[in-house]
Structure formats: structure tokens, C-alpha cells
Amino acid sequence: MPSPLSLADVEALRARTPGAQTVTHFNHAGASLPSSATLEAIRAQLWLEARTGPMEAGVTGREQSxxxxxxxxxxxNARPAEIALTTGNSAGWGAAFAALxxxxxxxxxxxxxxxxxxxxAAMRLAAQRTGATIDVIPSDSSGAVDPQALEAMLDDRVRLIALTWMPANGGLINPAAAIGQVARRHRIPYFIDAAQTLGQLPIDVAAVGCDVLSGVCRKALRGPRGTGLLYVREDFLPRLTPAFVDTRSAPLGxxxxxVLRNDAARLELSESSLALHCGVANALEEAxxxxxxxxxxxxxxxxxALRVQLAEIPGVTxxxxxxxxxxxxxxxxxxLEPLxxxxxxxxxGITIGSNGVGYTPLDMEPRGLKQIARASVSYLTTEPEIDRLLNAIRALRGE
Structure with a gap:
């Protein structure tokens, strides 16, 4: 069993992370800093492809996939057959949605x-084409999606419940398992966007009760860009027919x-970066x-701690x-504008994010937010980095 992270553990992890030596990074929710070992896993596969031929090196790459x-x-807490390797969160979520x-x-x-x-955007285009509607589940007093309000909205016309577990525009965590209980009780398909959750919060898909869960590897998992994971519950898979297929997802009999594959790889395509998959494997092992x-x-x-200290700076909300x-x-x-x-x-040399309405319009518009600044932390983040960020913001305020 892993033991809690000590300061010595964190320093050792930072020593094996090149970016930790060169930047004060508070944009881990955009993309985190990969380890040297993850970078080396990618490099090794690329060099193998260069020396022996890309197709010939595919055997090793596929083993790592x-x-x-x-x-x-x-x-x-899933079965390997329930996992598809994707090029990102939107690619995975969109492929599953299009397959309904x-x-x-x-x-x-x-x-x-x-x-x-x-x-x-994907749901609205589908609704425009078909005359379906998209309705917003009310939130409770804390701002989180309300499972009781969801239950009161249900009728026999509901085709899908969709939840973003951790929004991109702030620290709220939605009650994914409680929403899943409602979805399972009424046997309604349930999709979770776990882009920010993957690698940051323990996930048990069986306990959460979702049919589909999508995530991306470049955030909390510290994997390479251009990679993602897609979970599809085994007994939900027959309800998904991919919008397009190739020799991997539906080889000719x-x-x-x-013949559609009988595992989640029916939502994969044959063209993918095996080198990036090597990086994903290493990042997953490290996590x-x-x-x-x-x-x-x-x-x-x-x-x-960062929230408390930011709130103490005059003019910072x-x-x-x-x-x-x-x-x-x-x-x-x-x-000051967030940008x-x-x-x-x-x-x-201090990186943060800045999100506009397009990221989470159903939340930001009612709250009157046009843009927000976002500092996202990692287990790599240290107190000196927080002090540097806070001092820089104080200086912006002219203190």
C-alpha cells in the first residue's frame, strides 16, 4: 500500500520532473508537468521506430498500449475490455455520444x-437536427448538481444524463455517485466527463454507476498531450454503434x-501514437x-490553503x-482582467489558467462571470511556489 506523501517524497518527485526546475506551474488543470520517465518512455519508442521502422517497432508499442x-x-476499478485509449477527453466523450x-x-x-x-456543442447540434431538447439540472445551495432535483425532472422522454464531475471553471466537485444512483434506478444512460477528475480523485466506476466515463491524460495524471481514456460499461457497449469505423474497430469478417469489436476498442481507430501510449503507461504506473x-x-x-490565503489579499475574490x-x-x-x-x-515565470464563458456557459452566465483566473495545483506544488504566486498577485494589486 502507498504511504502518505512526505515533503521528501515530493522533492524526489520534483527532482524527476524537468518542468519543476524551470517554471512555477499553477496550470496543472490545463496540462501538468510530465516526469523524466514518462518523457523517456515516449523517446525510447520513437527511437525504436526510427532505428527499426515505425511499423516494425509496433509490436513493442502495442505491448505498451x-x-x-x-x-x-x-x-x-474496471475491466481492461471496458477501456478505450483515445486522443483526448473530447474525442472519447464525443465518440461515445455519437455512437448512441x-x-x-x-x-x-x-x-x-x-x-x-x-x-x-455536440449535444446541441444533435438536438437541433432532431428536435430533442437539453434541460439543465438545478444546483443545490452549494452550487453542486442536485440529485433530488434531477429525480423530479425525470420522465419517459429522458434519453441521457450528462455530468461534468469537476468543472473547468473552479473547484467544485459534483456528486457523481449520487447522480449515478438516480440514473441506475431509472435505467437512464449516464455519461461522466472526468477530464479534471482522472488522476486527482479516486474513481470506482462501479460505485459511481456510470455507463460511460471519459478523461484526459495530460492533466492530473501528468501524461502526454494527445492522449485520453474512455470507460464503457460492458453491458452498455451493445448500445453503442460507432459513427465511423476502420479495420481496428470493425474488421471485415x-x-x-x-464485425464490430465486443470491447471498448470498438471506439478506437487503427491510427494512433504508440509512443504516446508508452508515455501514458508510465504516467499511469507512477500515479x-x-x-x-x-x-x-x-x-x-x-x-x-491557497484559497484561504488568496481571499486574504484585498481586491481578490x-x-x-x-x-x-x-x-x-x-x-x-x-x-484587472483575468487574461x-x-x-x-x-x-x-508563473503559469496560471484563464477560462471564458465558452468553457462552462451554463454556470458562468447565470453567475455573471465573463472570465476567471484559475490557479490549479498538483501534489508537486510546494509552499515556496504558493508564496511566489501570492506575492506576485499582491504586487499586481500595488501592495
Whole structure:
């Protein structure tokens, strides 16, 4: 069993992370800093391809792809056959959504108010084509999606419940398992966007009760860009017919007809980066060795301390909602546009994020938010880094 992270553990992890030596990084929710070992796993596969031929090196690469699938299954308490390797969160979520049976006029999709803008775009286009509707599940007093309000909305026209577990515009954590209980009780398909959750919070897909869960590897998992994971519950898979297929997802049978795979790889395509899969496998192994519970505990402690200290700076407003919160800390600085705050900090070697309405329009518009500054932490984040960020923000305020 992994043991809780000590300061010595964190320093050792930072020593094996090149970016930790060169930048004060508070944009882990955008993309975190990969380890030297993850970078080396990618490099080794690329060099193998260069020396022996890309196709010939595919045997080794495919072994690492399957290793990544096994490790992802461990991470999510799933079966390897329920895991697809994707090129990112939107690619995985979108492939699963497009594989559902077509919507019909009058049918409904229910979404939390924090739904990712990319998912909303896909759902709205489908609704426009078919005459379906998208309805927003009310939130409770903390700002989180309300399971009781969801239950009151249900009728026989509801085709899908969609939830973004951790919104991109702040620290709120939605009650994914409680929503899952409602979905399972009424046998309604349930999709979770876990882009920010993957690698930051322990995930047990069986306990959460979702049919589909998508995630990306470049955030808390510290994997390479251009990679993601998709979970599809085994007995839900027959309800998904991919929008397009190739020789991997539906190879031709002896009669010349396509045969859809009977595992989640029916949502994969044959063209993928085996080198990046090598990086994903290493990143997953590192996260599992550290222990997701340990990662969650350290991130929560750091983020809560950062919220308190930011709120103490005159003119700084912390915008996070929710009773349970993540490592994303949203704030604004009076008199400064968030993009300006981001730019001024970047000039000092301090990276933060800045999100607009397009990320989470159903939440930001009702709250009157046009843009937010976002400092997102990792288990790699240290007190000196927090002090540097806080001092830089104080300086922006002219203190």
C-alpha cells in the first residue's frame, strides 16, 4: 500500500520532473508537468521506430498500449475490455455520444450546469437536427448538481444524463455517485466527463454507476498531450454503434462484412501514437504507485490553503463553489482582467489558467462571470511556489 506523501517524497518527485526546475506551474488543470520517465518512455519508442521502422517497432508499442489499458482498468476499478485509449477527453466523450442511437423529436438530455462547452456543442447540434431538447439540472445551495432535483425532472422522454464531475471553471466537485444512483434506478444512460477528475480523485466506476466515463491524460495524471481514456460499461457497449469505423474497430469478417469489436476498442481507430501510449503507461504506473488517495489528500490540503490565503489579499475574490472542492482554484483580481493577470504572471515565470464563458456557459452566465483566473495545483506544488504566486498577485494589486 502507498504511504502518505512526505515533503521528501515530493522533492524526489520534483527532482524527476524537468518542468519543476524551470517554471512555477499553477496550470496543472490545463496540462501538468510530465516526469523524466514518462518523457523517456515516449523517446525510447520513437527511437525504436526510427532505428527499426515505425511499423516494425509496433509490436513493442502495442505491448505498451495494452499495458496502459490494464493500468487504466486498475485506476478505475474496471475491466481492461471496458477501456478505450483515445486522443483526448473530447474525442472519447464525443465518440461515445455519437455512437448512441439517434435522438428523436421531443426526447430530452439532462445536463448539470457545469457541463463542458465542447460536450454541450455536440449535444446541441444533435438536438437541433432532431428536435430533442437539453434541460439543465438545478444546483443545490452549494452550487453542486442536485440529485433530488434531477429525480423530479425525470420522465419517459429522458434519453441521457450528462455530468461534468469537476468543472473547468473552479473547484467544485459534483456528486457523481449520487447522480449515478438516480440514473441506475431509472435505467437512464449516464455519461461522466472526468477530464479534471482522472488522476486527482479516486474513481470506482462501479460505485459511481456510470455507463460511460471519459478523461484526459495530460492533466492530473501528468501524461502526454494527445492522449485520453474512455470507460464503457460492458453491458452498455451493445448500445453503442460507432459513427465511423476502420479495420481496428470493425474488421471485415470472412464474408466481407464488418464485425464490430465486443470491447471498448470498438471506439478506437487503427491510427494512433504508440509512443504516446508508452508515455501514458508510465504516467499511469507512477500515479498508481503514489496512490490516488495520497494524491487527493495532498492536492486538497494545498488547494484549501491557497484559497484561504488568496481571499486574504484585498481586491481578490475566490470564486469556488461546492461543499467538496478540487485542486482548481478560481479567482478574480479587482481592476484587472483575468487574461491580464495571466499574462503578467507569465512574464514572471508563473503559469496560471484563464477560462471564458465558452468553457462552462451554463454556470458562468447565470453567475455573471465573463472570465476567471484559475490557479490549479498538483501534489508537486510546494509552499515556496504558493508564496511566489501570492506575492506576485499582491504586487499586481500595488501592495
Amino acid at each position: 495494452e499495458r496502459a489499458r490494464l493500468l487504466a482498468a486498475r485506476l478505475l 442511437a439517434p435522438l428523436r423529436s421531443g426526447e430530452r438530455i439532462l445536463v448539470g450546469r457545469h457541463e463542458w462547452g465542447g460536450n454541450l 470472412t464474408d466481407g462484412e464488418p 498508481l504507485e503514489i496512490g490516488i488517495e495520497n494524491i487527493r489528500a495532498r492536492i486538497d490540503s494545498i488547494a484549501q 475566490v470564486l469556488d463553489q461546492g461543499r467538496e472542492q478540487s485542486g482548481l482554484v478560481a479567482f478574480n483580481v479587482a481592476g 491580464s493577470v495571466q499574462s503578467k504572471l507569465a512574464a514572471q
